Amino acid sequence: MSAVEQSRYLATEIPGPVSRELSKRRAVAVAHGVASAMPVYAARAGGGIVEDVDGNRLIDLGSGIAVTTIGNAAPRVVDAVCAQVAEFTHTCFMVTPYEQYIAVAEQLNRLTPIAGEKRSALFNSGAEAVENAIKIARYYTRKPAVVAFDHAYHGRTNLAMALTAKSMPYKSGFGPFAPEVYRAPLSYPFRDRLLDEKLAVDGELAAARAIQVIDQQVGAHNVAAVLIEPIQGEGGFIVPAEGFLPTLLRWCRHHNVVFIADEIQTGFARTGAMFACEHEGIQPDLICTAKAIAGGLPLSAVTGRAEIMDAAHRGGLGGTFGGNPVACAAALAAIATIEHDGLITRARRIGEVMTKRLTRMQRVDKRIGDIRGRGAMIAVELVKPGSADPDAELARGVAAAAHAAGVIVLTAGSFGNVLRLLPPLTISDELLIEGLDIIAEVLARV
Incomplete structure (x- = not known):
């Protein structure tokens, strides 16, 4: 079991003061060509949570781009x-x-x-x-x-x-x-x-x-x-x-x-x-x-x-x-x-949970053009309503709003209009569903 508490929690706004200070140091030390999806700095991680230097606990739907599949700091x-x-x-x-x-x-x-x-x-x-x-x-x-x-x-x-x-x-x-x-x-x-x-x-x-x-x-x-x-x-x-x-x-x-x-x-x-x-x-x-x-x-x-x-x-x-x-x-x-630990079976279960929740979202939101993937590798392709035209601006907006709400989600696609979901296989169903609910809420208001 991870030593990191398995709940989403926002102690500060995103990014918090310590992350902002680190961003200032980064600006004069790190080459500007190295980009980051989020303006927060990690302190510890495990299960389905990444905790930042300000004490914010974020639901991890990215796994460091599919690297921490078995969970961060796996025993x-x-x-x-x-x-x-x-x-x-x-x-x-x-x-x-x-x-x-x-x-x-x-x-x-x-x-x-x-x-x-x-x-x-x-x-x-x-x-x-x-x-x-x-x-x-x-x-x-x-x-x-x-x-x-x-x-x-x-x-x-x-x-x-x-x-x-x-x-x-x-x-x-x-x-x-x-x-x-x-x-x-x-x-x-x-x-x-x-x-x-x-x-x-x-x-x-x-x-x-x-x-x-x-x-x-x-x-x-x-x-x-x-x-x-x-x-x-x-x-x-x-x-x-x-x-x-x-x-x-x-x-x-x-x-x-x-x-x-x-x-x-x-x-x-x-x-x-x-x-x-x-x-x-x-x-x-x-x-x-x-x-x-x-x-x-x-x-x-x-x-x-x-x-x-x-x-x-x-x-x-x-x-x-x-x-x-x-x-x-x-x-x-x-x-x-x-x-x-049976993580192949767990990946299938995560895929079922994600696909079921995202399909419910698609039924009421015509901006969701496609849901696809296998196992714990699921994507949502966003389009302009009534067409298949890619909507990269919407994808960026949803990702940014999800980040602000404490959910790590990545974008992808040749047109920049895809949300990609890559949760660690150690995430709980409860955290996974909460993360998906926040994405649904964000999508409804962006």
Whole structure:
């Protein structure tokens, strides 16, 4: 049980005086390009609550962007980290290796939905995992091109920015970007319906549209990898129509193209399965993971078919901090928490609660164009009444008003008009419902 009291409480206005003082210090110390969604500063967190430096307790519907999925300061993670820090904090796996790295790789190989013999390599961030997956795919296939999708987000490093679709704030002014990156249309049922009702529900038809673009603009013989989020994150929690992912995978297998699933936001129980790929029963060639993998510590991984993962020459993969022993200890504890505490089932329950409450809101509010997602990864797409026109101003207004009322909620989407809900799986039903009620109240008056 968390030591942080599990109730929403506003001791001051948002932000409070201590947070305002920290903001003044930040303004002269931190680069202005680093932004924050909320003007409050965290002091402690646990369960479904983040407590700030002024004593305000906020309902957490963001989980640090899907990182603290098992809850902040999860007991097993805290114990494992403390024990590991007391032993050693770093030697570099490329110099004097250690068991913790191997143990994490073994767990990933056991858990990832890929048949046959598997291998894993550990890194620090999601962007690193993506870039290394591309390196591996290019080395294995000896082909240059990579296909990503509309609305995709894959990170902030140079190649990852090239793979990311949204310009502001991620790409604008930071080019030129890595070459040989191409973009194909995603299955986006809510917006595909504006073009063709069948396209919105027939994933195979939507995949055929994407494949036609790839064949015509790139050529299968040039494509090393197709990279896709099984459910898009920053793009707005877009769930492709059923059949889209399996059809793409079949095309990849037929043309010796590596199918890479970016499960950085969707992985580790978030969607009501250990990995989102499991919902359609697909087995990627490579899976990228990060965020929730280590209960809040920086760690990422690429896991995949052994013949692909082993293709790169010795020394071709690695990094000074990749697979840090403290982060590895946290990852082993995080995986144990998910499995022993039944958090996959809990994610499904949270999804049911959120979807039920949001659907009631949608019945009386025509500005809610779409509710979508899986498990504890649910989005609300806001539109102008009587149309499908995105309403980014409304999304910003709702988020800001929710913040002022003590609820952490994030926005997303290529058009900036999506509210994304990512509560920790340790949140109580009572706090979750209270948070949703506040969003409903805010939406009614914004």
